[in-house]
Amino acid sequence: MPQSPKNDIEQQLKTLETQLETQLKKLGAQINQEIFMQLKNTYLGRNGKLAEIMKTMKQAASADRPAIGKIMNTVKTNIEQRIAALGNRTGGGSTTGQAPIDLTAPGTTPKLGKNHPITQMIYAIYDIFESLNFEIGEGPEIENDWYNFDALNMPTDHPARDMQDTFVLPENLLLRTQMTAVSAREMEQRKPPVRIISIGKTFRRDPADISHTPMFHQFDGIMVDEHINMGHLRGLLHTVMERIFEKKLRVRFRISYFPFVEPGAEFDVSCTICDQKGCPTCKGTGWLEMGGCGMLHPKVLENVGYDPMKVQGLAFGFGVERPVMIKYKISDIRLFYQNDLRFLQQF
Amino acid sequence: MKISLDWVKEYTRIKIPTPELKEQLTLRSVEIDAVTDFNDMWKDLLVGEVIAVRKHPGADKLSVAKVDTGLKILDIVCGGRNLAPGQKVAVALPGTILPNGTKIEAAIIRGQESEGMICSSEEIGLMKEGERHILVLDESAKNGVSLAKAMGITQEVLNVDVLPNRPDLMGHLGMAREIAAITGAKFMPDKHKLPKKMKETLALKVDVPDSKLCPRYSALVIDNVTITDSPAWIQNRLRAIGLRPINTIVDLTNYLAADLGLPFHAFDYDKISGATMKIRASLPDETLVTLDGVSRSLPAGTIVIADKDKVIDLAGIMGGQNSAVSQTTKRIVLQTAVFDAGAVRKASRLIGHRTDAVALFEKGVDGENTINALAKAYDILKEQNGDIYLDRVIDEYPKKRQARYITFTEKHYQTLIGEPIETREAGGILEKLGFEIFEKLTSGLKVSVPSWRPDVKIPEDAIEEVARIQGYDSLKEGLPFVPLKLYAKKPMVLLKRAASRYFTSMGFQEAVNYAFLGKSQLKKISANESMHIPLQNPMNAEQSYLRTELVSGLIRNVESNLRHTESVRLFEVGHAFFPGAEGKLPQEKTLLTALITEEAITFYAVKGIISGFFTALQRPDIDFTTTGSIYGQRGTTASVMHKNTQLGDFGLLTSTAMKNKQKNLNTWWLTLDLNTISELEKNHPEYKPLDTYPAVLFDVALIVDQALPWKNIEELVRAGGEGLVGTIELFDTYIGEQIPPGKKSLAFHLNYQSLERTLTKTEIDPIHEKIIHELTTTLHAQVREK
């Protein structure tokens, strides 16, 4: 006897479920993207098996339809869930079963943060100087005239005070214009022999352009002992710069004037970009200016409580941004302080 | 400062090619930042003679000149107003490229053919000498000769960046001395003497009440002067160093300043009323119209020269119009004086006017040389103006310069430089630089310092002189032997690095912002500007205060980054600045602030980042309390505490502080006070034996008041556990439909554990029941069925 449409449909749905289970059992772990898509089409596609059965609904008595609809929905949900669960096993770049590994598909990287390129350079410089048995110096960014100028042999009327335009604060205070102020504070706290490297923010009233920002960083080092001389200064800076740039370099001293050193010099290294053939970075000279250095002026030694008849000191003060810019070929210093992730995450 | 090598050659021979000279000077004396080679720059320019001039038929302002260029006579259309027949002019033939890049071509100008160009001074890279004025050369110039040769500018001009300690290099004479010392050439300064005979008919009383303001005042009163154009050689030398020739007297003062590094000034004698000059500090409300036509009110302390009635000169800065030399001047006072460098510099800054004279004075001029310089001036003037005569010499010099002696020893040199030197060699170098050997010592010298070297004061200065001329490049490099020392690391240094490590590993990118901010940023985070230290001289409104927090800078960074990314984690470590209490210095704190903008980040996630930080530091004994914050949303903010000390805070930023365009994004901040944290004592962890006996596990779900802190439950459970409660782990908090309003459901794993034995259910059940009972009675918890 012919079955009623209702029973017939229920039967068909049940069969469909069993069919799927049997097929899945057969496949076992061999599920890949291709098989997954195939299953999905066969069972759930527009012309799939489930859709086929649904078309027969019209033949059922209208009184039976709600009941059939309910069964139909349950089965549909079951099948959907079964197949969706398979999909989870094949998603993303990961594969299971026998699908080969696709080396070109991206790995799932955990979110990584990095230090600012300036901080990275600061840490690298600390590490170099600590390997050379230097101590790390720290000090305030708000300074007074004494440590920023007077102690460094720059009395009020000294023309050198005009070389740097200073940000002035109330109560005769200022934002430090050089890290040598910190060196002076640290020296004062100790007796020779001392070896100190101080790195930090410095401030000058320069409008921002591609090579100036009102705030920048300096590293300032001093070494005071009974037998320190200018040859040591040159040797030390040569060693350190080669480590910073990870390259063999030529170096040179050029006469210059900084009130806190005597003799004083400007320190240049051979251009790492053009190998001294001349390029825009070295302005065609083949040399890159790193900053000032020299032997501590006897006045400065006296001002921090040392006896200039007994000890000499070498000193240098360089920018931190400059080596970073040279190393990574960054042409605009302002990028460091715009904090654009597209920039910061490159280093 | 521009230095013409033609000029330098008057005093020394230049033995090396210019590129080498440039390098040697840069290494040993002074930086040369540019070299102008006029021969090259003007290689296509030549001298032409204007034979005839006629009006351009088609243009009022143009003429057509017939110009003889030696080989050819050309028709050239010219707009120069001063064009006249007989003039020698600078001609650019078709094909010439001018210094400014313009290429000259033969052209038809308004229907008239032009076969080149007659140049103005500015067209060939010199100072402009007049509106629509062509450059007129000396009549002795030969037609067809190259322009550089005709003008006597055949050598390069150096652009010298003179260091502030070297006033002696501010003139050609000093540069020649330096070049001679470096190259080993002979230095030949010229000598001049004032005529012995003076007329002494023109009275002039010079009064210097305070010699501190004016240590030396020297001047000549010269009669019967004719003001005209200077001779071509002076004009061309001035042109070569970037100056504009004006007239006999102005050119003379400019020439001598560039020659000797001494500022000169000339007054019209007849404009000085009462024949008196008083050099003094300005009085309140005094003003002066200076040579440039600007009326200037004089700040207190400005050094001025006044005659009987009025101020006539801003000493050391600029002369007054009321006493200036004019075309009709007959008698002049030619002055070169020494004014107090500090006062000149300060006045110049307050007035906001800097001149070449100021640049000379602030470096320190050579007061010993004034009379010699005036003698040279007189000789040069006499050459062009044969019938002048010297009326009187004024020289107010109450405190003569004391000779300064310095001891140089071989030993000191070697100690400081690290290389040996022989006294003989060092002495030779110092003598070349103008030092005089006063006494020979065993392995050393006592030398006197020349008056033009105010910077040389101590033995180290003399050592530098010798070392730099020897060449720093011969220094042998070495590293010193030093006693090793184990330095204590500063806690802050260690903490900053640990913090960096932790936050970068948590996916935060480090940012660095300026230490200053502006009102708009303060407003955004509802901060009060009066709590901030103001900069007295900010460059712009956006940088007018020192920051007291790191949040506002990072907000800007997050906002700008959200334009191209969906989520941001940023942190910064830096100083925040707080005004000191009455009479106290301001305070600086090192803060760490992090901002997170992400979907689905919760209070507990941020709290967890903070807890994790302290765990990483091995300082886990921290606590949290609720606090408010000006930029935090109510009910989302909390403080990080250690006992009663606040270590930081965190919370969700208000929508004023941070407006997220996307609805589902929130921005949380957290701030840690690294100063306070660095002072905390470290917890030294102590080993606890691992649990070897199995635990008895219960899952408990409670419904409690929403306000009940988790901590209370945890404490109660532990207290009732008879020492057998192991870990208690909250794994779910739920508020929703199945829970009565005002309540929350908490689910946690509760482990009973002993380090000594295996616990049995019969042993634990009563304890557990007792705890549940306590929870229901004391905390009014309702146990949820599983």
Ligand SMILES: [Zn+2]
């Ligand atoms: Zn280069």
